[in-house]
Amino acid sequence: MENIDVAIIMGSDSDLPIMKDAAKFLSDMGISYEMKILSVHRTPEKALEYAEDLKKRNVKVIIGGAGGAAHLPGVIAALVPVPVIGVPIHTKTLSGVDSLYSIVQMPSGIPVATVAINGAKNAAILATTILGTSDKTIQQKIIDFKASLKDAVLAKDEKLQTIRI
Secondary structure (H helix, E strand, O other), rough: OOOEEEEEEEEOOHHHHHHHHHHHHHHHHHOOOOEEEEEOOOOOOHHHHHHHHHHHOOOEEEEEEOOOOOOHHHHHHOOOOOOOOEEEEEEOOOOOOOHHHHHOOOOOOOEEEOOOOOHHHHHHHHHHHHHHHHOHHHEEEEEEEEHHHHHHHHHHHHHHHHOOO
16 A cells, blocks of 8 residues: 555445545545555454554555544554544434544543534645645645635625625
């Protein structure tokens, strides 16, 4: 496997419709990544093997999406020495609150940065920001991205001012 900057992992292929938002943002920013389905419950040996591989390949940030008993980001965070960003996935039974609590309530010493339920794009933005702390080109891309957000809001407000209700 090749070296990449970001690993995007998810517990199931049903997480892909959400996690693809992270991949798209990273791709738009020119950040190298790969995506993988892992289950720390059903294939714990494979998850351990993959975590060891990520360490050898010097992956810089991991984005982990999981729903329900969302242990994937936390287990991976326990195994690797790089930032892990958890994406709680919406569930039918508890609307993703179960996923959120599973990811955000990590024990002391094993932090997982956690974004909103289904917040894969924000996870990618955070991963890119982390990468930008040691790469000025990436940092400039984040600066430009945030400027585009500002421009979009100003344009929407300008349009609103022309509307009479």
